[in-house]
Amino acid sequence: MAPAPAVLVISSQVAAGPVGASAAAPALLSLGVVPIVVPTIILSNHPGHGRPAGISIEAPIIGAMLHRLSELGFLDECRCILSGFFAGPEQVETAAEFIAAHRAGNPGLYYLCDPIVGDDGELYVNHDVAEAIRDRLVPLAQGLAPNAFEAGWLCGRTVRTIDDARNTARNWPGKDIIVTSVPEGDSRLATAVFSGDEECIVDRERLAHVPHGTGDLLSGLASGHIAKGEKIANALPDIIATLDRVIAASEGSDSLDLARGLES
Secondary structure (H helix, E strand, C coil): CCCCCEEEEEEEEECCCCCCHHHHHHHHHHCCCEEEEEEEEEECCCHHHCCCCEEECCHHHHHHHHHHHHHCCCCCCEEEEEECCCCCHHHHHHHHHHHHHHHHCCCCCEEEECCCCEECCEECCCHHHHHHHHHHHHHHCCEECCEHHHHHHHHCCCCCCHHHHHHHHCCCCCCEEEEEEEEECCCEEEEEEEECCEEEEEEEECCCCCCCCHHHHHHHHHHHHHHCCCCHHHHHHHHHHHHHHHHHHCCCCCCCCHHHHCCC
16 A cells, blocks of 8 residues: 655644644544644644744754654655744744655655734734745745735735735735735625636625634645645645634534544
8 A cells, every 4th residue: 555645734732722733733624634733833832822832943953853854754745845833034044954854755745834924914923934935935935825815915905805815816926825815895805816807706694703724734635635745726725624614513612623523
């Protein structure tokens, strides 16, 4: 039997209230894909639940972990790298150097960058981190998964409509662009994939309350479908259906209920 494909996830990790890699890893397992997680920060919880306790992982330690995983063969079945939250620009540089070097020896490896820099009109990482993601990671990526604010910030424009998202995607020719949380009127939000001449748009009702971590869950699901050799535009309806199932299972909670929501 052929080994299962794997995805290397470089992002935050939390003990409770799944966000970052803690949301992406279960999503990958639900698709039969092996998650390999290198944390950039380890926290008790997302700050939205209250002040967390934890530790940021120093860039040299991240680099050492990545290189050791490669040396030991754990990345031999890696079909995709997914990056998410970074706590400092040195971490971004370390990840960029590794991704560039690892892809040079593995030309079929796909890199999906979830440029986690902000939402709702403002940055929630330090400006030097956001600039490092924009300048070092975005150019390396075959795919990007920003929310509407992040897509606009990366290009110096505002994304308020699907047409705005489509025009913004043209700034990255040759890349697969997944733009989330695009307003469709006052009551709906759309997620759109733009990939060359192909596009897929799925819109849903705007919900009053959604737990933290839905963006991380979406990018985790996307990376899993990519690792399985699927086109992201074709996979988007399934990704959104899974996301909606998790949100429904999480009703009344401030945390995503992945145990029930990801059940097939």
